[in-house]
Amino acid sequence: MHKMIFVNLPVADLDASREFFGKLGYSFDERFTDENAAALVLGDAIVAMLLKRDFYQTFVPGKTIIDAKSTSGAILCLSAESREEVTAIVDKAVAAGATFGDTEDHGFMFGSSFYDLDGHGWEIMWMDPAAVEAGPEAYAAQQHAQ
Structure with missing residues (x-):
């Protein structure tokens, strides 16, 4: 079975999202964080990848990204x-x-x-x-x- 989960979420402002989740006490794995994405650590084997909307779009070509x-x-x-x-x-x-x-x-x-x-x-x-x-x-x- 699976060992980890990576949830990918489109975000409008990566810096604002990092600040928001930081205020909740979460950290980021800087090894998987750059100008397009931030790896939000939610647990030992749970990561939410916060992706700038245009970068997220590259994973779903031809699809519309929802406005959550x-x-x-x-x-x-x-x-x-x-x-x-x-x-x-x-x-x-x-x-x-x-x-x-x-x-x-x-x-x-x-x-x-x-x-x-x-x-x-x-x-x-x-x-x-x-x-x-x-x-x-x-x-x-x-x-x-x-």
């Missing part, structure tokens, strides 16, 4: 260690210029979302480790039976 502020093509969901971490990350994003999305609280699962400077949707979520182990439906059934 008006059209959704994907939601990027990242795990968090706790409900508090979910809130802290989303609060930092909003303070750095993101648009708040929404919050969902299902007890055993808690998530909140934001839209970055280019309109890409990011959801930060936490799930109770017991729910991860049992599976959400089985965990909910166990909690209901108690």
Whole structure:
């Protein structure tokens, strides 16, 4: 199976995007960063390649690049260690210029979302480790039976 994931995202202003994600506490792998792209490190094996729109276009010739502020093509969901971490990350994003999305609280699962400077949707979520182990439906059934 796969060992890593690289998500490629078109951005209007690479410097502004680097500053935005830096304010959230993320770093960049400078080995894979230049005037056209920045390798945003999201985890040990998770990287978002932020690509200037014209450079991104070279990977999808003949296709239109969406404007993520008006059209959704994907939601990027990242795990968090706790409900508090979910809130802290989303609060930092909003303070750095993101648009708040929404919050969902299902007890055993808690998530909140934001839209970055280019309109890409990011959801930060936490799930109770017991729910991860049992599976959400089985965990909910166990909690209901108690």
